[in-house]
Amino acid sequence: MKPRWWFVILFLIGLAPLNAQAANAAPRADVQADSVAFDFPNTATFSATLQADTDITSVTLEYGNDQLTCGDVIAKAFPNFTPGKSVDVSWTWDMRQSGSLPPGTTIWWRWRYIDSGGKETVSEKQTAIWLDSVHDWKQVSNADVRIHYYEKDKSFADTMLAAAVEGLRRDKEQAGMIPSGVIDIYVYPNYQDLQDAILYEPSWTGGQAFSEFNIIIMGLSGSDSNWDKNTVIHELTHVLVGRNAFSCIGSRPQWLEEGLAMYSEGALDAGMQNMLDQAIQAKSLITLRSLNSSFSELSDKANLSYAQSYSVVTFLIKEYGQEKMSALLKALSDAKSIDEALREVYGFDTDGLDSAWRESVGAPALMIAQATAMPTPTQVPTYMPISGAPLATTPTPNAIPTSSFGNNDQPSANPQTSSSALWWIIALVCCCLILLLILGAAFFIIRKKNSSGGTNG
16 A cells, blocks of 8 residues: 555655646636638738736737748737726738738737736637638648639539649659648639739739749639649749749749749740740840849730740750759759859859850840949848848948059048148138239339329429
8 A cells, every 4th residue: 555655645746846837827818709800802800808817908919921931920919998807909900001911821810918917918829711701612632732712613623633733743853843831722713803802913913823822823714724724833833933942032033933834834835936936036035134033014025035934944954954953943042143043053144044045046146235334332232021031231332442552552542631731722822812912912002103203203
């Protein structure tokens, strides 16, 4: 019997520290009716009833959304309320002011409040999917992709899923890109429903990839199933490029983004191939360096930009292989510029690639204008914050002195000393002029007196 008693005593002693820790732990939040109501796609309203032993004097709503970021981001809001032991709080997130989230985004929130005794309490984190409740959404999925759809049958959804699986296969085989987490694809039965689902998008939008959210939204053409399947593959590639080449401070050239997306679809269609061939013959190709940034809004020039981008990416993959394309994306994810990344992987920069590609398609050689260097200081740009990434500071540009002497040959002149000497010279000249005026006036007076005396005599 004694061993059992000793076991019980030791067990109770072991629990004592745990009980002390439980007594000292922060009290659990007493939150009732903790919820969010959507007016999709405009607003999300958070509300709850908070309770405490003494009057609640401070309430903060902490909220955010799940996405690929460079750091943890916690947004805060401070709802109005009347202090008391039980308070009703509410706050509305207006997407029309902050910018819209893509459908399917996971939103999270929690309440942090302090009572009159100084005790702080934090509620459990809640989550909700930012999506309309009007449509009867259905889903088919595999390990890497979820297809969300409505007003279509399951066979259609299976076709879209098969297209996504094929797109993933091509992207892995051609560029070594693999998904990071499950990709959600929201398929709207028409373009109008798509445009109603997200704010401030142009009316011609037919599909869009949000790589940081692992989300794609697209509308169906209504008549061309091949077009719809290619849209899935195209936008899926954008998500993979965004994840595999993600960088907080770097950027990806537009020709690479769009070229990879079009290459994953398959061969270039006859119309765009014809446009590219005509541009080669007419010597009207766009320089690749110009395609680093956004494409032209003019339809003909935009289509040529897409066709060229496809052709350049095709050249890189077929000439140098998938492994080097993977290395290029990795270099971009390490925040290298496109010129640095190209030199590191292929041995040439953007202009070198442009020249090699032109030679491969029989286009005239690239003519690079020799610009005269201007002595203007280079500034470091201020990057836009990426979900909590710290802002790069923009330094005030300082003048860089130039001299024909070496750094240790002759000291540079002091601007302040030079300025003082100039003022002394000006003052001396002025004094001389005044003295000459005085002497001239005196000479004139004396001569006049002498002239007057001679006449009188």
